[in-house]
Amino acid sequence: MRSSETLNEPKSHKKSFFPQFQNTVAVLLSNPAAVSLKGQLESAVERLGNRARRVLNLDLPSASNATPPFARITLESGGMTPLSIEKRLSGIPVYALSNAAGEFVLVSGMRTGRSLGLLCLKREDAESLLNQMKSMNQEMREGSKVVAVSLDKVFQLKVDGVAFRLIPDPEQVLNAAKMKDGEVLHDFPGVPVFQSKSLILRSQGKSYRPAFFRKEDLEDSLHKASSEQRKFNPSWRKGDIEVFVLEQIVSTMKGSSTSDWDDILFIPPGFNEANPAKGDKT
The missing domain is CATH 3.40.1350.100 (Trna Endonuclease; Chain: A, domain 1)
Structure with a gap:
């Protein structure tokens, strides 16, 4: 979804953009x-x-x-099909x-x-x-x-x-803006999603990188994962949480035969998913 220049002239299926997010x-x-x-x-x-x-x-x-x-x-092997992308967004x-x-x-x-x-x-x-x-x-x-x-x-x-x-x-846009070099920005180019290199989920021999729509959900998952493994990994506090733009991720999935996002797992807001398999490094 492209940046919305005005409400009168929407551009179809491009990155969205709004200049303020407090309300x-x-x-x-x-x-x-x-x-x-x-x-x-x-x-x-x-x-x-x-x-x-x-x-x-x-x-x-x-x-x-x-x-x-x-x-x-x-x-999927050999890139992501439209159906595969839709499955990632389902729910x-x-x-x-x-x-x-x-x-x-x-x-x-x-x-x-x-x-x-x-x-x-x-x-x-x-x-x-x-x-x-x-x-x-x-x-x-x-x-x-x-x-x-x-x-x-x-x-x-x-x-x-x-x-x-x-x-x-709006609250997540502010969270995302604050993460950009510690500076509060006046805008963010789309829907923010949050990831951590310290959190990987494993299922049936496959590894997935969960992406959260709320920064608080990711932080809760990191705390719970550390607690379950009876250890605390302080690295996530500084620099371990990263923010990305949903629309850019989807665009990359659509436009490349091989995508850096083919192992992404979108987690619904409010869903606490913090049960990595034993042996995972968190």
């Missing part, structure tokens, strides 16, 4: 280069038709499933808005006529956006709600005239 909804409302969100909502709230609804399965895999999606992943929730008819709500640019689908990594941000919409558009007040969408479905979407934008968790 995601405030960013959308205060973007000086964009027509006001109020004007866009009042003049052009659109519905995504049946073509996209067939792709957007609004139900995540059942939480009662004993085997989480990432546990079923197998490493990661993002949050969209739907109307009373169960259709995905879009924001439209007044000048271009193109539509923007906003997908939040944090449910609270989607709820705030919904409240803003309800206050501005009467049609949104009845039956509209926040729905969870699996991230692999988002990367499958290809709808003419529609650009989809991932809105990162």
Whole structure:
């Protein structure tokens, strides 16, 4: 997803970018280069038709499933296929808005006529956006709600005239920005994911590098792994946690026959995965 120049001129399937992250909804409302969100909502709230609804399965895999999606992943040889990439993203929730008819709500640019689908990594941000919409558009007040969408479905979407934008968790953007040479930056070029060289998962003779959408989840996993092995590895405190951009990782997976990311394992936010096999170095 490319950097979003304005809300009026979304660029499809490129890296997302927002200039501030202290309050995601405030960013959308205060973007000086964009027509006001109020004007866009009042003049052009659109519905995504049946073509996209067939792709957007609004139900995540059942939480009662004993085997989480990432546990079923197998490493591919000779590069990553689209299906393999989708498996890596399966079970990661993002949050969209739907109307009373169960259709995905879009924001439209007044000048271009193109539509923007906003997908939040944090449910609270989607709820705030919904409240803003309800206050501005009467049609949104009845039956509209926040729905969870699996991230692999988002990367499958290809709808003419529609650009989809991932809105990162503002707290994690701040965590990522602080990690860049210790300097607090005003922006971060996409959705941050966090990894540590000290945490490797092994399953059926395969090694995987877990990538977390919340820095706190990675830190908890490192603490638990150290505790379970009855030792403490202090190296992770300084320089051992690294931050990457989700959109850039996916782009690399798609564009190369051999990828440095073919052993990545995306961990859903809030999921504590800290059970490396005995003998792993953490």
